[in-house]
Amino acid sequence: MEREAVLVGIDVGTSKVCALIGEVSRDGRLTIMGHGTVPASGLKKGVVINIDQTVRSIADAVERAERLSGWKIDRAFVGVGGQHVESLNSRGQVAVTAHHREVTREDVNRAIEVARAVSIPSNRDVLHVERRGFTVDGQEGVKDPLGMSALRLEVETHIVTASATAVQNLTKCVAAAGVKIDELVVDSLASAEAVLxxxxxxxxxxxxxxxxxxxxxxxxxxxxxxxxxxxxxxxxxxxxxxxxxxxxxxxxxxxxxxxxxxxxxxxxxxxxxxxxxxxxxxxxxxxxxxxxxxxxxxxxxxxxxxxxxxxxxxxxxxxxxxxxxxxxxxxxxxxxxxxxxxxxxxxxxAAPAGIGGLVDTLLNPSYSTAVGLLQWGASALAVGEPNRYESAPAGGGIGRLRDAIRNIFP
Ligand SMILES: Nc1ncnc2c1ncn2[C@@H]1O[C@H](COP(=O)(O)OP(=O)(O)OP(=O)(O)O)[C@@H](O)[C@H]1O
Ligand SMILES: [Mg+2]
Missing domain, CATH: 3.30.420.40 (ATPase, nucleotide binding domain)
Structure with a gap:
């Protein structure tokens, strides 16, 4: 199996913290190489209420996964939960650049910027701007508008936001456990990757x-x-x-x-x-x-x-x-x-399926979020240019790359 990348997912749940190390092959298959799950005590209903306890749980889970796999965890996709997570749908409309009257990536990006410009209070962080579909000159249901002749382009997005302070506390704990964040992914969308x-x-x-x-x-x-x-x-x-x-x-x-x-x-x-x-x-x-x-x-x-x-x-x-x-x-x-x-x-x-490697305990509904975080990362690679990821400089990483890629390939 030719390896494309090694990814890490960390699910910081109310009852347990689970760190997974997975290898993604060139054909997109996921093989689990390391797994550490420890009971969590510093969270209440998905939100960090005790920094020290949460840092310790994350560090313990990470250390176990490292010991099992022989890999060092440097960065990870991290799940976000808690009642503070909210979502809204927003549309953005732009005139297609007069030039050729053909939809370009730039038009798409501008439309997304407009959709994103809905008023979101400063105490909220935007976690995701998922594009749901496009309307091209009134024609709804267009999945990929690039190259279409049009005067008007409209995008429909699903925006997921979270409390900025809750996200900060989680980020702080992950950092204190010695791990950088590739991307924060809302728990439900990670679980969806694993079971839908x-x-x-x-x-x-x-x-x-x-x-x-x-x-x-x-x-x-x-x-x-x-x-x-x-x-x-x-x-x-x-x-x-x-x-x-x-x-x-x-x-x-x-x-x-x-x-x-x-x-x-x-x-x-x-x-x-x-x-x-x-x-x-x-x-x-x-x-x-x-x-x-x-x-x-x-x-x-x-x-x-x-x-x-x-x-x-x-x-x-x-x-x-x-x-x-x-x-x-x-x-x-x-x-x-x-x-x-x-x-x-x-x-x-439903439980996670279709993964290989150290899966014995993981094919269980408790691990959908953790496995889904790896699958989320893997699908970011699938639309991207793998070589760029492998050679991504420290501080760059797949999270930002995913955004960059999505801007290139809407
Ligand atoms: N075999 C089982 N039958 C019934 N309930 C179970 C079983 N195994 C675990 N549970 C319940 O599942 C819950 C833990 O689930 P899970 O590990 O998905 O939570 P978590 O991710 O830590 O929490 P959260 O997502 O709320 O932050 C506990 O309430 C536990 O009692
Ligand atoms: Mg959970």
Whole structure:
């Protein structure tokens, strides 16, 4: 396999930090060479609330991935989460340069600049300006307008923004762990890279990455995202409810949920009892499996209702490819069935696929964001000039290159 580049992805999640080192081949295949996952303690609902703890988690995850792979991590694609992430769609219209009356790259760039010029408060950072499509002299749905004869060019963009201070705190932590940032990528768009197919994105689909503290949501239509949001609920809320409802510790509740819980109450025998264990020792207490699962089902139903309302609020009529659930908490037994009932759409649970190398633990919904960050980086290479990346000077790097490339090849 001819190597094109070595990339790194770091998912700084509420429950864990995961660093992955991957090798991209010339034909775009991804091989995992290093992996480090450690529990995270400095975040709340996807946002850094303790710098020291977060730096330590990132440094630990990075060190593990380095030791496993023999590579030194210098720079990485880093995921951004948290409820402060917002999105909007903006159009930009320009007159095509009078010269030839043919759309040039410069016209495209000018249109994007106009679309980008919507008023975004100074306390927000623009993370992404994804181009959704072009309208050429009133003709909608043009994917590539270069070379077309036209008088007017209009671009439709999807802009993702985040709180500038939240981004700064994350950036600070990554820097303090000794890693430079290639590009900041919103978690939901990274997860989408890992679990959505091009066909699904064309048809209309949502990815909902249900983590510990948040749901990272992105809606796609005609091949590109049009709504990106983060909802402040996740698996930790389910665990909390179980702990409160059954008066147990969080650790016991987490184990009850993962080992015995389900959202599908029809599966449960009314008098089924579970013996509670603490640190592997029988604690001499039993709880009803039905009771545990009723608590879980209620919270998950409410979670899917939030998701349904958010999808409706996005103004989408139909998502023919439905909702793709991923993230650690999507593994809850019966989640897809309950999701289908509440959302009234096709729902399935998805995990990263199609990667090689050290993948044993990674083909799991918990790792969609981390794997997706590598795939995001790999697709940046696919549209670019690989030789330029390999010889990119320090401080240059693929993030900026990706932007440069996108300006060349819209
Ligand atoms: N087998 C399982 N069944 C049910 N829930 C699970 C299972 N495994 C993990 N979880 C839940 O998944 C959650 C962690 O998911 P994940 O690793 O995707 O979160 P994260 O990325 O750290 O958090 P976030 O994305 O919210 O910042 C926890 O709430 C955990 O209880
Ligand atoms: Mg996550």
């Amino acid at each position: 197919s091009e066909t699904e994105k064309e048809l209309g689909v949502a990815v909902a990455d249900i983590g510990a503290g948040t749901i990272d949501l992105a809606l796609f239509q005609d091949g590109s995202p049009f709504h990106t949001r983060v909802l402040p609920v996740g698996g930790a809320n389910v665990t909390n409810d179980v702990a409160i409802g059954l008066k147990t510790s969080i650790q016991v509740a987490e184990e009850l949920k993962i080992m015995h819980g389900t959202c599908d109450l029809r599966q449960i025998d009314e008098d089924e009892q579970i013996s509670v264990s603490v640190l592997g020792e029988d604690a001499g207490r039993t709880v009803s499996r039905l009771e545990v699962s009723q608590i879980i089902e209620a919270r998950m139903r409410e979670t899917f209702e939030l998701l349904r309302n958010e999808i409706r609020a996005a103004g989408v009529g139909m998502l023919p490819a439905g909702v793709i659930l991923t993230g650690g908490a999507s593994q809850l037994a019966g989640a897809a069935e309950l999701g289908r009932e509440v959302l009234q759409m096709p729902v399935r649970v």
